[in-house]
Amino acid sequence: MPYEWIAPDVGAPDAPLAELHLWPYRSLLRRDFVVFISATVALILVPLLVVIGSPVLWGLLPFFIIAVAGLWYGLHRSYKDGELLEVLRLWPDRITLHHHNPRRGDKSWEANPYWVRLKLDPTHDRVPNYITLKGADRVVELGAFLSEEERAALFDELDDALRRARGAQ
Incomplete structure (x- = not known):
């Protein structure tokens, strides 16, 4: 839960009852965060292996970076909100x-x-x-x-x- x-600390003065x-x-622990981001990067990189060495890679790479950065930011913000x-x-x-x-x-x-x-x-x-x-x-x-x-x-x-x-x- x-x-x-x-x-309560019985010996302390003014200890609460x-x-x-x-x-x-928290469904995603910090150590699982690293595993999740790594797995996401690996899965996105697999299709990019086909276009290594071609100009298409440079067209797709910014979208790949934006997707991973957005995921990173969203999870980081969720952790910050979870400090409540x-x-x-x-x-x-x-x-x-x-x-x-x-x-x-x-x-x-x-x-x-x-x-x-x-x-x-x-x-x-x-x-x-x-x-x-x-x-x-x-x-x-x-x-x-x-x-x-x-x-x-x-x-x-x-x-x-x-x-x-x-x-x-």
Whole structure:
């Protein structure tokens, strides 16, 4: 699952009761990226072997370079977008959400967990099983990049964590 509950550091002062890290799913690892680009270059080069030594090669070569560069750029941008990270920390007296987006900057939210309302919207327009937290006069989304099933499982786990935090007050 592209989210993980971090065990609290019991010895640390002001350690949260629970900490949750969420990130987008990565289907292509960095080492597979090199293999994929190499295989693509090799497959494109095979037809070019026929025209080596002729002027046609120079006509086709720019298109080959543009195709590989476009693929490289697209995958690199996908990796950059995948650096998105949401960190939710839960204490008996407060809950914080830190949303790190490498292209849009960081956003933070803080509220009292007693007043926070967790909501799961199974028929949301944009994302099925849409999870929101409402508190401190603000509504924030959580894990919109997760799959529908992952958001449903996360909702149950987060609901349990919030109940424990409210009970610890």
